[in-house]
Amino acid sequence: MNAPLRSHGDVGEGLPAELAIVVPAYNEKSNVPLLVEAVAAALPDVRWEIVFVDDDSPDGTATEVRRLALADPRVRVIHRYGRRGLSSACVEGIMATAAPVVAVMDADLQHDERILGAMFARLGQGDVDLVVGSRYVEGGGMGEWSKRRVAMSRFATALSQRLTRTPIGDPMSGFFMLRRDIFLSALPNLSSVGFKILLDIAASTPEPLRVAEVPYTFRTRQHGESKMDALVLWEYLQLLLDKMFGHIIPPRFIGFVMVGTTGVIVHFATLLLLRELTGDNFRTAQTIATLVATSSNFFLNNILTYRDQRLKGIQLAIGWLTFNIVCSVGALTNVNIATYLFANHHTLWVSALAGIAVTTVWNYAMSSIFTWRK
Ligand code: GDD
Ligand code: MN
Numbered sequence: 568m569n570a571p572l573r574s575h576g577d578v579g580e581g582l583p584a585e586l587a588i589v590v591p592a593y594n595e596k597s598n599v600p601l602l603v604e605a606v607a608a609a610l611p612d613v614r615w616e617i618v619f620v621d622d623d624s625p626d627g628t629a630t631e632v633r634r635l636a637l638a639d640p641r642v643r644v645i646h647r648y649g650r651r652g653l654s655s656a657c658v659e660g661i662m663a664t665a666a667p668v669v670a671v672m673d674a675d676l677q678h679d680e681r682i683l684g685a686m687f688a689r690l691g692q693g694d695v696d697l698v699v700g701s702r703y704v705e706g707g708g709m710g711e712w713s714k715r716r717v718a719m720s721r722f723a724t725a726l727s728q729r730l731t732r733t734p735i736g737d738p739m740s741g742f743f744m745l746r747r748d749i750f751l752s753a754l755p756n757l758s759s760v761g762f763k764i765l766l767d768i769a770a771s772t773p774e775p776l777r778v779a780e781v782p783y784t785f786r787t788r789q790h791g792e793s794k795m796d797a798l799v800l801w802e803y804l805q806l807l808l809d810k811m812f813g814h815i816i817p818p819r820f821i822g823f824v825m826v827g828t829t830g831v832i833v834h835f836a837t838l839l840l841l842r843e844l845t846g847d848n849f850r851t852a853q854t855i856a857t858l859v860a861t862s863s864n865f866f867l868n869n870i871l872t873y874r875d876q877r878l879k880g881i882q883l884a885i886g887w888l889t890f891n892i893v894c895s896v897g898a899l900t901n902v903n904i905a906t907y908l909f910a911n912h913h914t915l916w917v918s919a920l921a922g923i924a925v926t927t928v929w930n931y932a933m934s935s936i937f938t939w940r941k
Contacts (some may be wrong), residue, residue: 582941584641585618585668586687586744589660591653592619592674593635596626598791601634603642613687618664620645620656621672626791630675649941651875653741656765661750662811670744671764672700675791679783684742687913688778696749696772699735699765700742701780709799711730723803733776740765744825749776758809760796761802762816770810801871822872823931826864834860857898858891865890865938873939885936893933901926 580680585826592599599619606617621629645663647656661669668690672678678700686698707772720739721825727738741902743765756771761859769776806823809818841852865887869878905922909915 582614584614584664584666586610586613586615586670586683587655587664587666587668588615588617588662588670588672588683589664590617590619590620590674591656591660592624592628592632593629593651593794594624595674595791596624596625596628596631598675599628599631600635601790602676602680603639605676605680606683609683610687613684616641616643616666618643618645618660620647620660622647622651622656623649649876652759653762654767657764658759661747664747667747669747669750670742670746672742675788677786677788677794679786682781682783683744686781687782690744690746694777695779696776697733697735697743697769697778699740699746699778699780700783701735701737701740702783702785719748726761726807727766733778735765735769735778736780738766738769739763745776758806760809760923761806762799763803763806767806767810798871798874802874819872819935820931823868824927825868826872827925827927827930829837829867830860830864833863839917860885861891861894864894868905868934868939876939876941878939889937890934894930894936897926897930897933900929 576637590602592636603617606615619628619632619642621632623629623646625748629646632642634758636642636644637781643663644658647657647659657671661671670683670686672683685778687698689695724737724739728734741764745768750768752773753768753771758767758771761767769778801822805818805822808821809816823917834856837856838852841855842849845852868890869883869886901922904925905918908918908921913921
C-alpha cells in the first residue's frame with residue numbers, strides 16, 4: 568500500500584483546502600492508507616485536506632499517518648496523548664483546520680467516501696447548513712448489521728430526534744459535513760462526551776440547522792475492529808442528560824450521580840444479605856455494606872464516569888484508598904449537616920436530602936481532585 572503521491576496537476580495545487588475531512592482514528596493503521604487513496608479518488612475536483620485525529624493508538628496509526636503526510640501534504644495528523652474519546656477527537660480535528668467546510672468520517676471505510684463530492688456540492692448550494700450521510704433515507708442502508716444492533720440504533724435514533732429541534736433522519740451518523748462557522752456557533756454548548764458528535768452539534772447550535780441528507784450504505788469493516796462496546800450506551804445517556812439540563816451541570820457530575828444511585832442499591836442489597844448472615848449485628852453489617860457500596864461506586868466511576876482517565880495497577884489501589892477517605896469525610900459532613908438542620912426544626916426529609924446533596928457535591932469535587940486528578 569503506497570501513499571497516493573501527489574501528482575502534478577491536482578486541483579489548486581498550493582492553494583488552501585476548501586474542504587477538511589476530519590477522521591477520528593484509533594487502531595486503524597491498515598485502513599489509513601486505503602482511506603486516503605479512496606478520498607483522493609472520490610474528490611478529483613475539490614481542494615481537500617484530511618486530518619487524522621489519533622489517540623496514541625498502540626498499533627502506530629499516527630506513525631502511519633505521518634508516513635503518508637510526508638508524501639502528500641494534504642494528509643495531516645493530530646496525535647493526542649493520555650486521552651481517549653471519539654467526540655472530543657472530532658472537535659479537536661475540526662478546530663485544527665482553516666478550511667471553510669469540514670466533514671467528519673470514520674477511518675475504517677465503513678462510511679462511503681464516494682458521496683463526499685455530492686455532500687460538498689449540496690452544501691455549496693447554500694440553502695442548508697449541514698449535510699448528513701444517512702443510512703435511513705431512501706437509498707441508504709445498514710449493510711450487514713445484526714438485527715439487535717439495527718434495533719438499538721433505531722431506538723437511539725428515535726430518542727435523539729425528540730431531543731434536537733433539527734429533523735435528521737440519521738442523527739446517530741458519524742458521517743456528515745458542515746460549514747466551519749456553523750460548528751463554531753455550536754462550540755460553547757457542546758458536551759463532547761461519548762460517540763455522538765453530530766447529535767451533540769445539532770442540539771447545540773443557537774438556531775435549528777437546515778439539513779440535507781445524502782443516502783449511503785454502511786459498509787462492513789475489513790480491517791481492525793469496532794471500538795463500540797456496552798459503554799457507548801452509558802455515554803449516550805450522559806449526552807442526552809447533558810443536553811436536557813443544558814450547561815448548568817457538568818456531564819461528569821451527572822455520571823457520578825448515576826453511579827451514586829446504583830451505590831444505594833448495592834448498599835441495601837449487601838445490608839439485607841449480611842443481616843441474614845450476621846443476625847442482629849447491625850453495626851457490622853452497616854460497616855461492611857458501606858465499604859462494599861463505596862468500592863462499587865469507585866470501580867463503576869473508574870470504568871464509566873472517568874472512562875477517559877481510567878486508573879490501573881498501583882494507581883487503582885491508591886485511587887481506591889483516596890476515594891474511601893474522601894467518602895468518609897463526605898459521610899461525616901452528611902451526618903453533621905443533616906443533624907444540624909433537623910435540630911433546627913427542618914423536616915426529616917429536608918434534613919436528610921440536604922445532607923446527601925452536600926455530600927454528593929463534596930465527594931464529586933474532592934474525588935476529582937484527589938482520585939482522578941487530571
Ligand atoms: N481518536 C479516536 N479516539 N478515535 C476513535 C476512538 C477514540 O477513542 N474511538 C473510536 N474511534 C474511531 C475509530 O477508529 C473509527 O474511525 C471511528 O472512530 C468509529 O469507530 P468504530 O469503532 O468503527 O465505530 P462503529 O463503526 O461501531 O460506529 C460508527 O459508525 C456509526 C454509524 O455511522 C461511529 O461513527 C458511530 O458514531 C456512528 O453512529
Ligand atoms: Mn466502524
